[in-house]
Amino acid sequence: MEWDRENTIAQFVRDRRKKANLTQVELSDFTGVGLRFVRELEQGKPNVMTDKVNQVLLFFGHTLTPTPISDETRRNLGK
């Protein structure tokens, strides 16, 4: 599978991190995941482990949950 910077999770993390005015290094420190992982996540690595993702999302008050595809599509359409 290919990397997709525009995938929902990648976008979400990049966006939130920017809004929080953090560098990847800082996010790595705060969340406890490796710097490499933060980068791979933000660049849309297709296959990542849920607990690592959640470790990051939790920092932003979120978690991974099953969402209807229509919703996700809608979210992406909203750019």
Place this chain on the structure above:
Amino acid sequence: MEWDRENTIAQFVRDRRKKANLTQVELSDFTGVGLRFVRELEQGKPNVMTDKVNQVLLFFGHTLTPTPISDETRRNLGK
């Protein structure tokens, strides 16, 4: 980390599979993920790979997306 049968994803998959009247074996066949994985997923294995999870969720018209914790909590409160 511990296994948690009550976690959102595990509950979701068990629930949907039951409603669709499928066995784990059938879900495994239809989605293409291993039978072992279906079981681990339904029993709340804490650390799974997103693309495998999505392979299953897609079958039910869903995907993993970052969701506000409040939402997820609310969902769980609703039992």
Place this chain on the structure above:
DNA sequence: AATATTTACACCCTTTAAGGTATAATTATA
């Protein structure tokens, strides 16, 4: 434009997820 900061890429190593299969336990059905 020059310098500093941030992000991206490449290497190797260790850990572990996922799959297959075989067996045991649980649940449903006759």
Place this chain on the structure above:
DNA sequence: TATAATTATACCTTAAAGGGTGTAAATATT
């Protein structure tokens, strides 16, 4: 309650994710 079907547990193997670090590219700052 037997018997069949479904689900759970245990073993091993293979593939790849995640981490550390060093370097290059890109972005921001002065």
